[in-house]
Amino acid sequence: MTVAGLPFDVVDTAAAAAALSRAVRDGQRLFLSTPNLNFLVAAQADAAFAESVHASDLSVADGMPVLWLARLQGTPLPERVAGSTLFDELRCGAGRAVLGRPIKVYFFGGPPGVAQKACDVLNAEHAQGRGHMLGVGAQSPGFGSVEEMSDSAVIDAINASGADFLVVALGAKKGQAWIMHNRGRLTIPVVSHLGAVVNFVAGTVQRAPLAWQRLGLEWLWRIRQEPQLFKRYWSDGWALLRLVGQAVARRKGTG
Template sequence: MQVRPVPETAPLLDTANVAEMAVAPGKVNILGVGVSAIRMQDATATLEQWIARRSPGYVCITGVHGVMESQRDPTLKAIHNAAGMVTPDGVPLVWMSRMLGFPQVERVYGPDLMREMTALSARRGYRNYYYGGAPGTADRLKEVLTRAHPGLQVVGTCCPPFRPLTPEEDAATIAEINAAQPDIIWVGLSTPKQERWMAAHLGKLSAPAMVGVGAAFDFLSGQKPQAPRWMQRNGLEWAFRMATEPRRLAGRYVRNNPAFVVGALRQLVDRRRFPQMRSTTPLQ
């Protein structure tokens, strides 16, 4: 099923004191962004609970890029801190979480989370929807994953254009997605577009889970290569991605990576600026 695209607008949030927002229990405060203190099994269990309860929420898959963009954009930080789950997508966030006293944290990488939930969906009948990617990517993703997982239900795909859409187009798209009755909407728009889209549509879409997975559409459809596992495990995936897409990504990494290192060191030296929470129980 193809649907018409929706605008990538931000929700109306009160950001007056967003830098001082309390981070929810079960999240590690990393430069003011609450990152869930979880492992992969916690993330999949949380999504399954949302589906069982039919209680809508959205998931931010966040690495250094998302944390640093949130330093520059208070609304994006507020969107992260309002999310039901913010997974530690990048190894630097895992290292930082452990140094801040959360030794159980493991990487919950977007493509791996999508793989895990796709396998569960095929076994348990969860209905999936793919929103995002370049023209043809979502359909290619559907083809690849349904072939790999017999019984997987993909109830719709949509590749939105870059232009903003009218309120009427947005309303029509919401109606069509809701008519497809997905359990999980996978959103591949990249940060910060996907976070803004999910927050803007929370409460409008009936799906229990929206998960912003960025480049996972390209990786899992086979349209872009992934870094070798040894690079992923050692925090070097950024170098591989920059080498494969230098024009698009070099500026991001040059701008964000050194700034994150400086900010992380400052936080570790003066932890009072970013007080942690009392519980390490993952937010369900």
Template sequence: MASAMVEQEQASRFCQVPILGLPVHMIQIPDVVEVMTHWVTHERFRPHWVVVADMHAVVEAHNRADFRRMVRQADLTVPDGISLVKVAQWKGGAVRSRVAGTDLMKAFFFGTQGLGFRHYFYGDTDLTLERLAGNLTRQYPGLTVAGAYSPPFRPLTEEEDEAAIRRINEAKPDVLWVGLGLPKQEQWIYTHRDRLNVPLVLGVGAAFKFLAGTVQRAPDWIGDMGFEWLWRFACEPRRLWKRVLVEGSQFVGLVALELAGWRDFS
């Protein structure tokens, strides 16, 4: 009972602002690192799920009721993207900057050095995972990579899926980072979390590629101005055109209706 009360206090410290019906916590990276560290060190009895939500996640949750139900069960939903930060501010949310998956990973690795946390990376390609592990162990002395697995780009068989979960659990990680891209990574976490013996799990999308150096991330000044999406679109137009043009337009239109009070998406 006492443990459950502590966990509830951790989750309720930060208010939530609904954006197109998806509640997003008003929280900054240092506080996210603090909460995540607490869960790993004191609340190890179940996987705690952090959703790193960008515009794509919000639109996906609006368009798909099943996805919305999934991500609403996360323990923490953080705002990744200047568009979410601005909307939250317009709605009275006390949030100053975005919580990008790449920045969160770097802050967590730095802030937990010396604690002996074990990290497992699930997703992306063998090349990305190899470079990711090498870069992280060089940049963060003492960081332990408990394991990594690149699943095939097709649905896993039941036997393959069971083997993947078994490998993760046998590695005894403290944190499971999932880089399958949204919404696939959130669906994977939702489906498998009851079988995972790990206190913390997050989906971080393209962060594996950025930290591995297999894809160049936008310079900090572009991200600070809120134009990282434009950089990524210029680098990968074929893959991201729908997200940027179609979903971006839908997001702007729906938010305008919500802020004007003409629609309620709660």
């Protein structure tokens, strides 16, 4: 199904986690996209960005506004499948019966030092018997172009790590573009841009409480911790009103 022109798989968190676990077990390539409201808005004006979602193997609704729009257009989705929630499900052992071993994770992106800290956290959890992931590599490539972040040394280091899951954190547009640019060269089974995950795992940013998430107020919590996000959320909020109007109009037109 589609919402505001982007495709979404009709899955819940458990089904998405199972799909990722199977891909890791089988060594099957799986490009996971996690469109939220910002994706919907950006894709309206950026065909290459929209294509990156259409080209993904699994696309989940990472944001309550996506669910609201789906419901308004008469094609409801089962639940929000946030990328960070999906990662945490696997981190806590979802798929353990399928794999029988920890999931090996490589972090690419994030502020200097944060990716390595995220690796260290996963390894400490596993050593204490509290986690089902291992950090096997980290790079913080800075602010270069997609091409500059895609030289052979970068890709070779990622592939040599033996990771099962490559977590990219470069900003949504650049992260999706980097994955599209390098898909054919990467040998990691599961690849996804999960921008906030590296910060959440490292503990440099705290995720919103569950009650805030369920009310669709995670954006407000994020602004409290990262004030620089205000401009993006303000712009996306106005765009949401336009998307709501379009969804209502389409439903009336087909009613």
